[in-house]
Amino acid sequence: MGNGPxxxxxxxxxxxxxFTSLPLRTADGRPLVHKYRRRTGEAAGLLLLFxxxxxxVDGPLLFYPSAFLGERGWDTLALTYGFQSAMGxxxxxxxxxxxxxAESAVxxxxxxxxxxxxxLIGKSLGASxxxxxxxxxxxxxxxxxAYLTPMLGTPxxxxxxxxxxxxxxxxxGSADAFYDQDALRSLQEGRSLQVSVxxxxxxxxxxxxxxxxxxxxxxxxxxxxxEFLDSPS
Numbered sequence: 001m002g003n004g005p006x007x008x009x010x011x012x013x014x015x016x017x018x019f020t021s022l023p024l025r026t027a028d029g030r031p032l033v034h035k036y037r038r039r040t041g042e043a044a045g046l047l048l049l050f051x052x053x054x055x056x057v058d059g060p061l062l063f064y065p066s067a068f069l070g071e072r073g074w075d076t077l078a079l080t081y082g083f084q085s086a087m088g089x090x091x092x093x094x095x096x097x098x099x100x101x102a103e104s105a106v107x108x109x110x111x112x113x114x115x116x117x118x119x120l121i122g123k124s125l126g127a128s129x130x131x132x133x134x135x136x137x138x139x140x141x142x143x144x145x146a147y148l149t150p151m152l153g154t155p156x157x158x159x160x161x162x163x164x165x166x167x168x169x170x171x172x173g174s175a176d177a178f179y180d181q182d183a184l185r186s187l188q189e190g191r192s193l194q195v196s197v198x199x200x201x202x203x204x205x206x207x208x209x210x211x212x213x214x215x216x217x218x219x220x221x222x223x224x225x226x227e228f229l230d231s232p233s
Contacts, residue, residue, distance in 0.1 A: 022108045026082030027097035033080040034105065037070060038112065044073035045117030046109060047229065048133075050102060052124030052149075053090040056080065061123055061148050061205060064222040065229070069119070072230060077109045090125060095156075102129050103137065110139055118143035119229035124151065124178075124203065131160035140166065146225045149176055149203050153183035162190055169194045169228040171221045173201025175208070196224055 018040065024032035035057065047069050051057045057066075057078035066076045082101055083094035090098075120143055122130035127150035134140050147170045151157045161168070170187075172179050174197055187193055198217045200207045205221060207213040 022077075022105070024101070024105055024108060026085070027100050028082065030082065030085070032082060032101055032105070033085045035076070035078040036109065037076045039073060039075055043075045043115060045069070045075070045119060045230075046113065046115040047074045047076045047119045047121070048106060048109065048130075049076065049078040050120070050122040050126030050129040051078075051080065051084075052126055053084075055123050055126075055204065056084070059123065059204075060218055061221065062121060064218070065121055065146075065225045068222075068226050069230060074117075074119070075109075075112070075115070077105065079105050095125070098125070099129060099132050102133055106133055106137060106140070119146070120144075121146045121148065121225060121229075122150075123148045127151070128156045128160055131157060131164055134166045135160055135163035142166075144229050144231070145169070146171070146228060148221070148225070149173065149178065149205065151178045152187075153178070153180040158183055158187060161187060165191070167192070167228075169196070169225065171196040171198065171205070171224065173198045173203065173205050173207075173217070175200050176203045178203065194228065196221060
C-alpha cells in the first residue's frame, strides 16, 4: 500500500514504515481485514493486536501502544475479526472462528520474520484470544503478553490464562463489570502476573464523568504496556 513517512526507531535509528497485505481469510473464506505495518530492514520485534467485541483496533488502548512501539522499530499486525467486518455478533461460533482466524494471522506474520522479540496485546475478548494463542502456539513461548480489561472469572479467560507461561501484564478498572478481586487473586497465585488496577475506571478504562482522570488512566496504562512489551526478555 506504499511507503509511509520515516519514523524514529529504537536507539535513534531511522526506519521506513510500510503497510503490507497478508493473504488472510476469515473462517468462511472472505478477505480478513487487518493492518500489517512492516519496517524495512531488521525489525525490533513483532507486535500482534487483537480487539474486543465492540472495541476496534483503532481504539486508544490498542492504537497508542502500536504507534509508539512502531516508533521504536517494531512491526505491527492489528486484526479485525470476521464477525466484526460482517457486522455480526460475538456468539459461540463467531468466537471459535475468531480464534482460528487469529491462529492463521499469527502464523502468516511470524513467517515474515524471524523477529527478535514478540509482543501481544488483547482487549476484552482479545485478551482471551491472546491467552489462547499463548497456550497453543509454540513459537510464542518467548513472547510477552498484555491483557487489557479481560473477562475475569470466566472460563474463556481464566481457564486459558492458567495454561500459559509467558510474561504477562494485566490492566483492568475497578468499576469494570468483569473486575473480580477473587479471580484476580487466584490468577496471581497461579503464575507471575504484573497487574494494574485503575480506580473507578470502567470496561473501556474510562472514569465516568471525569475526563482528566480518564486521560490519565489511558496514559498510565498505555505507558505501562509499551514499557512492559519493550523490556528485555
